[in-house]
Structures are given as C-alpha cells and as structure tokens.
Amino acid sequence: xxxxxxxxxxxxxxxxxxxxxxxxxxxxxxxxxxxxxxxxxxxxxxxxxxxxxxxxxxxxxxxxxxxxxxxxxxxxxxxxxxxxxxxxxxxxxxxxxxxxxxxxxxxxxxxxxxxxxxxxxxxxxxxxxxxxxxxxxxxxxxxxxxxxxxxxxxxxxxxxxxxxxxxxxxxxxxxxxxxxxxxxxxxxxxxxxxxxxxxxxxxxxxxxxxxxxxxxxxxxxxxxxxxxxxxxxxxxxxxxxxxxxxxxxxxxxxxxxxxxxxxxxxxxxxxxxxxxxxxxxxxxxxxxxxxxxxxxxxxxxxxxxxxxxxxxxxxxxxxxxxxxxxxxxxxxxxxxxxxxxxxxxxxx
Amino acid sequence: xxxxxxxxxxxxxxxxxxxxxxxxxxxxxxxxxxxxxxxxxxxxxxxxxxxxxxxxxxxxxxxxxxxxxxxxxxxxxxxxxxxxxxxxxxxxxxxxxxxxxxxxxxxxxxxxxxxxxxxxxxxxxxxxxxxxxxxxxxxxxxxxxxxxxxxxxxxxxxxxxxxxxxxxxxxxxxxxxxxxxxxxxxxxxxxxxxxxxxxxxxxxxxxxxxxxxxxxxxxxxxxxxxxxxxxxxxxxxxxxxxxxxxxxxxxxxxxxxxxxxxxxxxxxxxxxxxxxxxxxxx
Numbered sequence: 230x231x232x233x234x235x236x237x238x239x240x241x242x243x244x245x246x247x248x249x250x251x252x253x254x255x256x257x258x259x260x261x262x263x264x265x266x267x268x269x270x271x272x273x274x275x276x277x278x279x280x281x282x283x284x285x286x287x288x289x290x291x292x293x294x295x296x297x298x299x300x301x302x303x304x305x306x307x308x309x310x311x312x313x314x315x316x317x318x319x320x321x322x323x324x325x326x327x328x329x330x331x332x333x334x335x336x337x338x339x340x341x342x343x344x345x346x347x348x349x350x351x352x353x354x355x356x357x358x359x360x361x362x363x364x365x366x367x368x369x370x371x372x373x374x375x376x377x378x379x380x381x382x383x384x385x386x387x388x389x390x391x392x393x394x395x396x397x398x399x400x401x402x403x404x405x406x407x408x409x410x411x412x413x414x415x416x417x418x419x420x421x422x423x424x425x426x427x428x429x430x431x432x433x434x435x436x437x438x439x440x441x442x443x444x445x446x447x448x449x450x451x452x453x454x455x456x457x458x459x460x461x462x463x464x465x466x467x468x469x470x471x472x473x474x475x476x477x478x479x480x481x482x483x484x485x486x487x488x489x490x491x492x493x494x495x496x497x498x499x500x501x502x503x504x505x506x507x508x509x510x511x512x513x514x515x516x517x518x519x520x521x522x523x524x525x526x527x528x529x530x531x532x533x534x535x536x537x538x539x540x541x542x543x544x545x546x547x548x549x550x551x552x553x554x555x556x557x558x559x560x561x562x563x564x565x566x567x568x569x570x571x572x573x574x575x576x577x
Numbered sequence: 578x579x580x581x582x583x584x585x586x587x588x589x590x591x592x593x594x595x596x597x598x599x600x601x602x603x604x605x606x607x608x609x610x611x612x613x614x615x616x617x618x619x620x621x622x623x624x625x626x627x628x629x630x631x632x633x634x635x636x637x638x639x640x641x642x643x644x645x646x647x648x649x650x651x652x653x654x655x656x657x658x659x660x661x662x663x664x665x666x667x668x669x670x671x672x673x674x675x676x677x678x679x680x681x682x683x684x685x686x687x688x689x690x691x692x693x694x695x696x697x698x699x700x701x702x703x704x705x706x707x708x709x710x711x712x713x714x715x716x717x718x719x720x721x722x723x724x725x726x727x728x729x730x731x732x733x734x735x736x737x738x739x740x741x742x743x744x745x746x747x748x749x750x751x752x753x754x755x756x757x758x759x760x761x762x763x764x765x766x767x768x769x770x771x772x773x774x775x776x777x778x779x780x781x782x783x784x785x786x787x788x789x790x791x792x793x794x795x796x797x798x799x800x801x802x803x804x805x806x807x808x809x810x811x812x813x814x815x816x817x818x819x820x821x822x823x824x825x826x827x828x829x830x831x832x833x834x835x836x837x838x839x840x841x842x843x844x845x846x847x848x849x850x851x852x853x854x855x856x857x858x859x
Binding site for chain 2: 282283284303304305310311313314315317318319320321330331333334335378379382
C-alpha cells in the first residue's frame, strides 16, 4: 500500500515578472515524512516553501495538504506553520507570549493560552525561561522558542526555512537530533529547506534536489547519494568524481580504457565514481592518471586533489593510516584505480 | 598618536560647546529669574516676586492651560498623521526608489522658512480667501466662514502643517528597522491587518512615536510666533506671554516664565520616557 500523501504540489510555478523562480514542479511528500529541499541559492527551494506556507502567491498550479486544496488559503488557514530563518521572534514579547501569539490571535483567553504555551515550552525544555525576552536567549534557545511557537497550533505540516544555518556547528548537530526527535514524536510532515548536504542526508526521509526552479531528483537520501541522476546532482551532493566518456556497444570509452557498462547509450556521456571508491592501488583494473593538486588533512581521513591530463579536478578520500603509510606530495604523479562496479552512469 | 591624548582633552570640545551654549544660558536665565526690576533697569538680587507674580495670576494658569491644549491637540493629530504616512512609506511603498522620492517630497516644504509657510495660509483661509470663495462659489455656504483664520483652528492647522514631519521621520525610521519576517510570522499565526498593527507594528514603533512626540510637544510648548500670527493676537501661549514681558523690558519676569516652562516641558518629556524606552533608537 502506498504511503498516504501529505503534501502534493501539482505543476506549481512562481514567476516574478519575467523571471521564473519555480517552474511547474510536481512533488508528493508522504504524510509524516521528513522532507528536505536542497539546492544552491536561487534554485527556488525557499520560494517553494513560502508558497506552501502561503507567504508567496502561487503563479499557477495547485498545492494540496491531506487532499485539501490550500492554494488560495491564507497562511493561518492551511494547517501549516512556518519557522523562519532568523526565527522572527517578536522582540517586544516574552517567550511565553511569543509562543502564545497564535492562540491570542484565535481569541483564546489569557490564562488558557499561557497554560498551553507553558506546556509547549516544557516540551522544548525552556519552561524556566518563559518570562525572558528573545534578546536574552542564546541562538539555540531562540530556535527552540520559534519551534514551540510554530508547533502550538498543532499544524499538520511544519515548514522550516534554513532552521540550523544561524547556529554554530556543535549546536547545529544537537538541534538536528532534536528536530528529528520532535518529528518522530509528533508524526507530522516536516519540510526543511537547507543548503547543507549533511543536513539533508542526516535528517530526511525524502531529499528533493532543486536547481533553476526545477526538481532534479526526489528520492531517499541513500538513493540520492548513491545514484545521483544527473551530473549536477552528483556534483552538488558531493563525494563523486565525474568522468566524461563516449558510449559505444555497451561500454564506456575513456581516455585510459574502456569499461563495460551494458546500460550505456551510444554517444557522449558522463559517469560518476564515489571519491571513497577510488584507490591508489595499481592492481585495480582501471587507472585514472593525474597529478596531486591538493593534500588536505581532515582528521579521520585525508583528501587528495587529483588533476588529470585535461586539467579536470578530482578527489580521493584516503583513511589517515592509508595516506601516512605512503605519503604523497603536491605534484606527484599518481593513478587512481577503480573497478567497473564503482561506475555509476549519469543521465545526460 | 591618538592614544597619547588624555581622555579629558578628548571630551573637552563637546563639554565646551555644551557648557557655553547650553549650561551657561540656562544658568543665566535661572539667575535672572530671581532678580528684581523696575521700569528702567534690572536690579541684581534674590527675590521670589517674579515667581509669585507668574504663578499667582489667574491669567498665567489660563495661558498654560491653553498652551497645553494646543500641544495635546497638535500632538494627537500629528501622531495619527505621522504614523499613517510613515506606515504607508515603510510598508506599502515597496520600491526603495519610490520610498526615497516620496520621503524627499515630504521634506521639500522645509526648504522654506516656517514664517513663509505659515503666512501662505492667510490668503487661503481669510474672510475673502480662496477657500471661502470656493465654498461660496459652490454654494455650500452663503456667508464667509470666520473660524477658518485667526482662530484656534488656524493655529492648530499651522502647527500640524509645520510639525507633522517631525513625527513622520522618527516613526519611519523605527518602522524601517522592523524585520519584515516578523509581519509574516504574525500572519502565519493568524493575525489580520488590525492585529499586525496593534500587536506587532505599534509596539515596535513606540520608540519612534515617543521621539516624534518629544519633538512636537517641545516645539509647540515653546512656540510664540505661530500662535501670534495664526490667531491674529487672539490666543495666548506661554511664549507670547514671555514675548510681551520682554517687550516691556521685564526680563526677570520673562525668565521666571521660562524656568517654569522648562520645568513643565521636562516633566512632559520625562513622562514620555517613562512610558517608552527609546534607548535602542539612539
């Protein structure tokens, strides 16, 4: 049985004058899924989120939430709640009043809304800071207040606009876990806009890679990483080396050899090989020759930059032990080996 | 090198300017307010007669009351107008260019003098002025309306005309600093236009409203020329009272009024500052 659809976008477009920010995208997000929209700046991910939230008018197309068309509804009538990038907490209100704001807008009495807001603050472990103003809180605490404010309306979908980008890396890791925990507990759909590949892979059930107002790939994180559909996705998600070759008769011809690949169409094409699958091992069947152009020590591993004869840059990830067993210097001539199993064919 | 200049020397220029142009004149006024005088000369000394005269007369209290009334009415109207104009400029005009153009448009009248701007009302509002002729021409009234000029109406009209910009500018400034995502967050929480205004924009624009209020209240309280010109000498204000005392060479009496007025205005400013914290706007 297919998972119930939570949010569905049907040919949704956003145009600003002559500029098309989002170009007729279709997307189905299962109910209760954690979905990450990812892409470079200006790819349309934030516009998409804002259209779902109702803060941006849809130029054409429809947005459905739990089967209900919400395209023309005001933000508060949709059953969505948005958490803003800089949190957008009201600086003149206490945390408690910030959290209780939407209840006040619904006309709920002061005592009742404060009681509910207090309970929500307890849920994000901030009950003792209820009377503080946002400016008196740390970034992580502000974020949790913003989360509590968004969740108090019991939304069916929570929309998060780059929620972790303002935090330092240590806090970002902790808040990432907390977001995932909340999403599991509440069982509602989360749509999270990010430009961080790590964040998307770590959090999402569904990763949606966007570029130029279109969806390039929408898949489970592992599928997006292991089987990037296009060169752009492979490059953007990182961890891949791209090689150009020519397909003929079920094999890919490269400068340094031919690799059997039954799925390969005839004509120019591109293949991707994960950076951790390329080895400095002369025994492997295919060897990409080049010179070392960078050596970066990352602690757990060492990244080698490899420049091939045509000047294309590639990367190799070696474990620390592997590298220091046979250290290399800039300019050394090496060959990066791989097997036919490591080759992933990209759509052109 | 800068570091070698002692701190007191760095603070000296400002202290000097404030001392010479603010403290010394005020101190002089305070000292003179205790002097005695007769028809021809000032007599240095320490008498309380000036204050007793100033506060003991019923006409003084009436004049203060009338000045306060002008200040309050002008304040209420300029606040409403200033807030509306600033709100329009800050939130409805989305293009930065148009914002600039319209804002400049507001300031252009200030390139002429206050007196000219005031006097230009006279041919407009007078008994045979443009407005009365127009109203009669349209048949809306069969006799000229007298309340239009040389009345409290024309005084307040001139005040509003002169001082609304002093409200617009600080309120516009605070409004431009309101993060637009706060408005969106409020809408996301279900706030309509009215709730956004009362729960987000007004509380966050309060410092600007307070600064504008201080400008308008102090300007109106200290004014004499507008009241004199626009009321045709029929209304009084504390400023007019001081002018009259000075034209009779009763400087100590005028100084006593000045000290009382200063105290009243400072109290009003203190009251405004007590209600609104403007520190983050400075």
